Amino acid sequence: MLKKGLLVSALFLSGAFAAAADCSFDLKGTDAMTYTDAAGKPVPEIVVPASCADFTINMEHVGKMPKTAMGHNVVVAKSGDVKAITAAGVKAGVKGDYLPAGDAKIVAASKMVGGGEKTSVKVPVAKIKEGGYNFFCSFPGHEMKMNGKLTVK
Numbered sequence: 082m083l084k085k086g087l088l089v090s091a092l093f094l095s096g097a098f099a100a101a102a103d104c105s106f107d108l109k110g111t112d113a114m115t116y117t118d119a120a121g122k123p124v125p126e127i128v129v130p131a132s133c134a135d136f137t138i139n140m141e142h143v144g145k146m147p148k149t150a151m152g153h154n155v156v157v158a159k160s161g162d163v164k165a166i167t168a169a170g171v172k173a174g175v176k177g178d179y180l181p182a183g184d185a186k187i188v189a190a191s192k193m194v195g196g197g198e199k200t201s202v203k204v205p206v207a208k209i210k211e212g213g214y215n216f217f218c219s220f221p222g223h224e225m226k227m228n229g230k231l232t233v234k
């Protein structure tokens with residue numbers, strides 16, 4: 082009985098870990114105005130498994146600079162809407178996380194963080210299934226370097 086119980090919990094745990102790994106991605110933000118993966122490499126694209134209901138992008142700001150100088154967030158929107166969102170975001174200022182409030186073009190967005198802080202954003206996969214979506218940082222000027230494709234496969 083004991084042996085069987087242990088086996089069941091082992092299977093349950095491995096299943097839970099596998100699901101968490103498949104439906105999330107760990108991104109890092111740096112003082113060099115870049116996103117990197119856990120290994121410090123650039124992230125031109127994040128592949129989202131179509132089987133996920135929600136996909137979570139976790140972002141850790143591994144730099145030391147404050148939010149006011151080198152803030153980072155993760156925003157998801159259609160590629161063609163990115164420029165309009167960042168332009169409107171400048172007006173919102175750092176208090177508004179450099180994002181236009183209530184803008185329907187924003188599919189999902191995390192809060193803006195500074196060095197040593199973490200944040201995350203949950204993306205409803207059904208909303209991005211058609212393709213052509215990007216993830217980017219809305220801090221003024223950062224989108225030029227901090228911008229990648231979000232592809233559902």
Ligand code: ZN
Pocket residue numbers: 114151152153154218219220223227
């Ligand atoms: Zn940024």
